[in-house]
Amino acid sequence: MKNLIISLSMVTALLASCSPATDKKVEKSTTTDTRKEVENSAPEPMKNDQATLEIPADFSTLVPIDLLNNKSANVYDKYGIEFSGNCYSCDLTSLSITKKHIRWTNVCDEKDTFDIDDFSYSNEGNKTIFKTPERTYILTQIDKAPVYELVIEGEKLELKNKRISRYFTTKKALPLFTEHDCGDFEG
Numbered sequence: 001m002k003n004l005i006i007s008l009s010m011v012t013a014l015l016a017s018c019s020p021a022t023d024k025k026v027e028k029s030t031t032t033d034t035r036k037e038v039e040n041s042a043p044e045p046m047k048n049d050q051a052t053l054e055i056p057a058d059f060s061t062l063v064p065i066d067l068l069n070n071k072s073a074n075v076y077d078k079y080g081i082e083f084s085g086n087c088y089s090c091d092l093t094s095l096s097i098t099k100k101h102i103r104w105t106n107v108c109d110e111k112d113t114f115d116i117d118d119f120s121y122s123n124e125g126n127k128t129i130f131k132t133p134e135r136t137y138i139l140t141q142i143d144k145a146p147v148y149e150l151v152i153e154g155e156k157l158e159l160k161n162k163r164i165s166r167y168f169t170t171k172k173a174l175p176l177f178t179e180h181d182c183g184d185f186e187g
Contacts, residue, residue, distance in 0.1 A: 055121060055128065058146060059097040059139070063174050064107065064165030065147070075145040079167055080178030093162035095150075102130060102137070106162050114159050139168075146170055 066082035082092065090108035097103075102119060106112035121130045130137040135154035142149045148168045157164065169177065 062168040
C-alpha cells in the first residue's frame with residue numbers, strides 16, 4: 001500500500017508538472033529572463049546623434065593619391081601622388097568634410113569647388129558613411145598611414161574639371177608618400 005501511495009504521488013506530481021498552464025508560466029518566465037540577458041549582453045548600438053557624433057579632423061583636408069605599386073609592402077611607396085591628375089590634366093579633386101559641408105575642390109584651382117550641404121553621417125568602425133538623397137559616400141581607413149578609400153554608391157557624381165580619386169590621405173601626411181616630379185608642367 002505504501003508503494004501504491006508513493007507511485008500515485010509521483011504520477012500526480014508528474015502530471016501536474018506537465019500541465020499546459022505550468023508550461024506557459026515557465027515559458028514566459030524563461031522568455032523574460034532570456035530577453036533581459038540578451039539585452040544586457042548585447043553591445044549598445046552606436047548612437048548616431050549628429051550633435052555628439054564627430055567627423056574625424058583628418059577629413060577636413062584630404063588630398064588625392066593613387067595606387068602606384070600594389071606589390072610594395074611599404075605604404076608610402078605603394079601609394080603616391082598621381083602624375084597626370086596633378087601635373088598634366090590638373091583635374092583631380094581634393095576633399096574637405098566637416099559637419100556643415102562636403103567640399104570637392106580642384107587641386108589646381110582652389111576657387112573651383114562643388115559643395116554638398118544636405119547630408120547625414122554615421123561611423124561604423126573604420127568606416128564613415130555620408131548619405132545624401134542621391135548618393136552614399138563610404139570613406140574607409142585602409143591603412144594607419146593614413147590612407148582612405150572612397151566608394152560612392154547611387155547616382156553617378158559628375159563634376160566639371162574635378163575627377164574624384166579612389167584613394168586619399170591627409171595634407172599633413174602627403175609629403176611622406178612617393179612623389180613624381182612634374183618636370184616642365186606647372187602642377
